[in-house]
Amino acid sequence: MSDNPDEIRADIERTQSNLSNDVDAIEDKVNPRSIAHRQTEKVRDAAGNVKDKLFGADSGPGKGGAALKRAASDAPDKIRGKAEGNPLAMGAIAFGAGMLLAALIPASRQEEELAVQIKSKASEGLGDAAKEAADNLREPAQEAATAVKDQVTDSAQTVKDQGASEAERVGGHAQEAARDVKPNN
Secondary structure (H helix, E strand, C coil), rough: CCCCCHHHHHHHHHHHHHHHHHHHHHHHHHHHHHHHHHHHHHHHHHHHHHHHHHHCCCHHEEEEEEEEHHHHHHHHHHHHHHHHHHHHHHHHHHHHHHHHHHCCCCCCHHHHHHHHHHHHHHHHHHHHHHHHHHHHHHHHHHHHHHHHHHHHHHHHHHHHHHHHHHHHHHHHHHHHHHHHCCCCC
């Protein structure tokens, strides 16, 4: 850093100018109009790229109407050529286009009535199916409950019998131990 006041002033002015340019650039970057303009340009560029891919790069704005007409007349052949190479993709595109059109076209009164009828019949069918399933499951459920009850009864009896047997065995051991502990008279 210099001690010369003129050089110091010049350095300060350069720094202020740089800061001013930086502030202007930041202000432009966050300005909603600038953001919208940049996004619009991105969309235009993307649309131009799609148009170039579909119609060829020679159909730009400076190429005249003849090139655009030629590109439009060649479009079906280009699309057909791409479809021959990948029929699955074309089927998916056709399906998507059909779904889009179906979503855009409102349902007619007759379609709405048919939808209501189908919904009511489906709910009736589900109710009948649920009742039938319950009827079909009632007997196996009762059989399973009876089997579980019988198994529990058998298990309880087995535990009771084993408990009694063990009690007798322990009692026998206790009597035997008591005799062993008694002094011989």
